[in-house]
Amino acid sequence: MTNLEQQIRQTMQQVAELSDCQLVDPIDADTLLLECGLDSLGYAMLVAQLEEDLGFDPFTELAIDTYPSTFTELLAIYQQCASSQ
Amino acid sequence: MQSFSNQLANLPTTGVITSAGEHSSIAELIKQAQEIRLQYPQLCQHSIAISYTNLNEFIAALIAFDGWCSAIYVCPPDVSISDEELIKWPLDNAIAVIDSTEEPPKSTASDVTQTTWYLATSGTTGEPKWFSHSFLSLTANTKYSHRLQTLCWALLYQPFRFAGLQVVLQALLSGADLVDVVDYEPLVQMAFLKHGGVTAVSATPSLWRQLLMTGQLSELTLSHITLGGEIADQSLLDKLQRLFPKAKLRHIYASTEAGVGFVVTDGLAGFPAKWLDDCSLSVALKVSDKQHLLIKPSHHLCQTLAQQTDAQGYVDTLDTVKIIDDRVFFLGRSTGTINVGGNKVHPEKVEQVLLQCADISQVKVYAKKSALLGELVVADVTIDGPSIREETNQQEVKQQLLKLCKNQLQRFEIPTKINIVNNISYDPSGKLNRKQHD
Numbered sequence: 058m059t060n061l062e063q064q065i066r067q068t069m070q071q072v073a074e075l076s077d078c079q080l081v082d083p084i085d086a087d088t089l090l091l092e093c094g095l096d097s098l099g100y101a102m103l104v105a106q107l108e109e110d111l112g113f114d115p116f117t118e119l120a121i122d123t124y125p126s127t128f129t130e131l132l133a134i135y136q137q138c139a140s141s142q
Numbered sequence: 143m144q145s146f147s148n149q150l151a152n153l154p155t156t157g158v159i160t161s162a163g164e165h166s167s168i169a170e171l172i173k174q175a176q177e178i179r180l181q182y183p184q185l186c187q188h189s190i191a192i193s194y195t196n197l198n199e200f201i202a203a204l205i206a207f208d209g210w211c212s213a214i215y216v217c218p219p220d221v222s223i224s225d226e227e228l229i230k231w232p233l234d235n236a237i238a239v240i241d242s243t244e245e246p247p248k249s250t251a252s253d254v255t256q257t258t259w260y261l262a263t264s265g266t267t268g269e270p271k272w273f274s275h276s277f278l279s280l281t282a283n284t285k286y287s288h289r290l291q292t293l294c295w296a297l298l299y300q301p302f303r304f305a306g307l308q309v310v311l312q313a314l315l316s317g318a319d320l321v322d323v324v325d326y327e328p329l330v331q332m333a334f335l336k337h338g339g340v341t342a343v344s345a346t347p348s349l350w351r352q353l354l355m356t357g358q359l360s361e362l363t364l365s366h367i368t369l370g371g372e373i374a375d376q377s378l379l380d381k382l383q384r385l386f387p388k389a390k391l392r393h394i395y396a397s398t399e400a401g402v403g404f405v406v407t408d409g410l411a412g413f414p415a416k417w418l419d420d421c422s423l424s425v426a427l428k429v430s431d432k433q434h435l436l437i438k439p440s441h442h443l444c445q446t447l448a449q450q451t452d453a454q455g456y457v458d459t460l461d462t463v464k465i466i467d468d469r470v471f472f473l474g475r476s477t478g479t480i481n482v483g484g485n486k487v488h489p490e491k492v493e494q495v496l497l498q499c500a501d502i503s504q505v506k507v508y509a510k511k512s513a514l515l516g517e518l519v520v521a522d523v524t525i526d527g528p529s530i531r532e533e534t535n536q537q538e539v540k541q542q543l544l545k546l547c548k549n550q551l552q553r554f555e556i557p558t559k560i561n562i563v564n565n566i567s568y569d570p571s572g573k574l575n576r577k578q579h580d
Contacts (some may be wrong), residue, residue: 097348097514101558105518122384123354
């Protein structure tokens with residue numbers, strides 16, 4: 058597991074605890090984001106926290122063509138954005 | 143008089159509503175409305191407060207009472223009205239609401255009055271503010287045509303709020319079908335939208351992003367795409383246009399306060415600057431010295447807005463705008479009101495809750511931009527006492543604050559981030575500076 062993936066997973070857990078959500082276990086590469094246990098507010102919090110920790114927000118910095126549906130796709134847009142920093 | 147029931151009765155065809163998997167024709171709901179008038183003739187010419195139960199009963203009540211009752215208050219489930227003059231609908235049969243010896247009107251089929259509609263918007267103190275409308279003002283942009291009649295609309299907004307009511311009225315008065323998916327999670331909503339053959343969707347930008355996150359939006363055949371309730375950004379407009387290149391893409395500016403606003407159809411964020419001071423439009427627009435958008439609808443304005451209205455009849459929308467080249471862009475609310483995915487949050491209300499914590503001396507609640515939900519709620523707090531610099535104490539205070547918020551606020555109102563800071567700055571007038579943080 059890369060550091061970035063680990064960081065995203067840890068932040069998801071933090072956000073879930075803050076907002077009284079229960080994450081599904083396990084979250085695999087193909088787990089749908091909308092079935093992970095976080096709702097839209099949870100994802101907005103995740104992206105905001107990651108922006109604070111990583112210094113970038115791929116949802117504003119990349120004109121992403123497709124919104125991520127799975128955990129792998131979410132990780133991929135963060136990896137793509139990290140490599141262009 | 144062009145009431146709801148009259149207009150529906152004059153349509154060549156009417157559609158079908160699907161809610162929780164059940165289908166009901168509008169014709170059936172018109173019949174139910176007629177039965178309500180027959181069964182409760184004593185309600186005629188009285189003011190009525192409709193509490194939302196389910197979509198079918200709600201629509202039947204609206205059809206029955208517009209043109210029949212003097213006023214309709216559309217009550218969200220969490221709002222109660224204490225006015226004893228108002229009759230609550232559905233009726234509590236145990237209570238004799240009105241003297242039934244009153245002589246009933248001679249005909250229940252025809253309309254007898256011009257009904258004033260009241261819609262609630264959340265106020266700063268948590269108490270709702272009521273704004274009046276007429277059926278005419280609420281339906282200024284709705285029309286029937288053979289093409290519109292073939293559409294199937296999705297209802298993603300709560301129908302007792304302004305935006306949801308607009309979708310319901312648009313669908314019904316154009317003879318189209320309507321699929322109610324309000325109470326479901328995005329993946330379930332998507333399944334219902336696909337199953338119902340939905341072709342027209344009106345939603346907030348945040349809801350559209352959630353639908354995009356399902357990865358299934360492209361499986362719909364959308365011909366009408368509407369965004370409203372939040373600022374529509376260019377990136378989202380582009381994505382939707384790419385996905386549905388043949389669809390009519392529009393974003394709506396409207397407010398519960400001023401009634402109908404205006405529609406932008408050129409696929410670009412903001413609206414053309416040439417619309418300012420263009421008197422040929424159905425609503426006149428201008429920008430104030432404070433960079434607020436002022437709007438002057440053609441219909442009569444609610445009295446509640448008198449203080450916000452200038453001598454020429456322009457209402458201050460309290461929305462801040464910025465003109466860049468030939469375009470006017472929305473920046474947010476000048477009041478500091480935070481828009482979390484279409485839900486309004488009053489920072490003062492959140493601050494009052496946080497200040498209940500004994501360790502807190504000052505607090506500032508403000509918006510942080512979010513690419514997913516438009517804005518998020520963030521709080522800065524200062525803490526009393528020398529021991530507070532210790533990390534463990536800070537964590538304890540944050541836990542206390544979150545607990546207070548969770549007990550007293552709705553989820554979207556709870557700060558997504560609480561920062562403990564050394565001091566909070568005020569502007570020279572002594573007011574908090576709630577300038578948005580990026």
